[in-house]
Every structure is written in structure tokens, then in C-alpha cells.
Amino acid sequence: MNPRLSGPDSIADHFGALAELRDAGLIRHLGVSNIRPEHLAQAQSIAPVVCVQNSYGLGHRPQQDRLLRACGEQGVAFVPYFAIAGAGRESGLGGAEHGEVLAIARARQATPAQVRLGWALQRGPHVLVIPGTGDLDHLADNIAAGTLRLAPDDLARLEAIHQGGQ
Numbered sequence: 001m002n003p004r005l006s007g008p009d010s011i012a013d014h015f016g017a018l019a020e021l022r023d024a025g026l027i028r029h030l031g032v033s034n035i036r037p038e039h040l041a042q043a044q045s046i047a048p049v050v051c052v053q054n055s056y057g058l059g060h061r062p063q064q065d066r067l068l069r070a071c072g073e074q075g076v077a078f079v080p081y082f083a084i085a086g087a088g089r090e091s092g093l094g095g096a097e098h099g100e101v102l103a104i105a106r107a108r109q110a111t112p113a114q115v116r117l118g119w120a121l122q123r124g125p126h127v128l129v130i131p132g133t134g135d136l137d138h139l140a141d142n143i144a145a146g147t148l149r150l151a152p153d154d155l156a157r158l159e160a161i162h163q164g165g166q
């Protein structure tokens with residue numbers, strides 16, 4: 001198991017404390033981060049969860065697809081971090097971009113980062129990405145990725161990468 005998701009078996013105590021602050025009017029909406037799928041149900045039984053922020057991206061933690069879908073079914077926003085950097089961010093190792101991502105980017109006149117962001121956004125209307133950048137050109141690219149529409153064939157090719165964990 002990834003250490004970032006090892007955490008407590010129950011988040012009820014922590015989330016309950018936040019729910020009390022919400023009841024007191026000190027917090028408007030509650031979200032959770034770095035959770036396992038079972039934590040969502042625990043939290044939802046205490047107070048409404050508006051968003052889940054977990055590490056996730058193309059080829060990065062495909063086992064989180066089930067949590068992503070559960071969020072969609074429950075009207076909870078899924079907010080992946082590391083949607084661009086993926087596993088490389090956690091390991092501290094960068095890596096060469098996948099050839100399929102490069103090919104799709106070329107065909108769509110987009111950048112590989114935009115393909116990664118567009119793919120994440122097309123996982124569902126409840127998915128919101130939060131790419132980090134210190135580069136204004138990248139910021140413009142990342143905003144523009146919101147309008148990138150990958151074709152079914154692109155998505156099928158990317159799904160193979162995703163499930164392969166690359």
C-alpha cells in the first residue's frame with residue numbers, strides 16, 4: 001500500500017471534529033484528502049463531503065478509478081493533484097513522456113501536459129484539476145486544456161496506458 005494512503009482505518013474522529021465546526025457555522029463546506037475509498041462512506045455518514053482531493057493522473061494510481069466513480073455517483077467533486085506530474089512527483093524522479101501521449105498531443109495540436117489534464121477532466125464532469133505551475137505560459141496552456149476534447153480513439157489509447165500504470 002502506498003504510505004500516503006496508509007493513514008488511519010477510520011477518519012470519523014477527525015471528520016467529526018470538522019463537522020462540529022461546520023455545524024457551528026465556522027466552515028461552509030467539508031472536503032477530504034488522501035483518503036481510501038472506505039473513508040468516503042465514513043465521512044458521508046457524518047456530514048456532506050463536497051470534494052475528495054487525492055493523488056491521481058493518467059497511469060498514476062488507476063486503482064483509484066473506483067473512488068473517482070463513487071464520487072461522481074454521490075455528487076462529490078474529485079480533485080486530483082499530480083494530474084500532470086503523476087507518479088514522478090511522489091518518487092522525485094521525472095521521466096520521459098509516454099510515446100502515445102506525445103503522439104496524441106501532436107495530433108491534437110496540444111501539449112502532453114494538456115493531454116494529461118484533458119484526459120483527467122474527461123473522466124467525468126465532477127473531476128476538477130488543480131495543476132501547479134510557476135510558468136505563465138504553462139498557466140495559459142493549463143486553462144486552455146479545459147476546452148480540449150479527446151476523441152474516443154484517443155481515450156481508448158490513453159486508457160491502455162492508464163491501466164498499464166505507465
Ligand SMILES: NC(=O)c1ccc[n+]([C@@H]2O[C@H](COP(=O)([O-])OP(=O)(O)OC[C@H]3O[C@@H](n4cnc5c(N)ncnc54)[C@H](OP(=O)(O)O)[C@@H]3O)[C@@H](O)[C@H]2O)c1
Pocket residue numbers: 033034053054080081082083084085086089111113114130131132133134135137138139141142
Ligand atoms: N492534497 C494534498 O495532499 C496535495 C499534495 C500535493 C500537492 N497538492 C496540490 O496539488 C496541486 C498540484 O501539485 P503539483 O504542482 O505538485 O503537481 P502537478 O500539477 O501534477 O505538476 C506540476 C509540475 O508540472 C509542471 N507543469 C505545470 N503545467 C505545465 C504545462 N502546461 N506544461 C509542462 N509542464 C507543466 C510544473 O512545472 P512549471 O512550474 O515549470 O510549469 C511542475 O513541475 C498544487 O496546488 C498542490 O498544492 C495537494
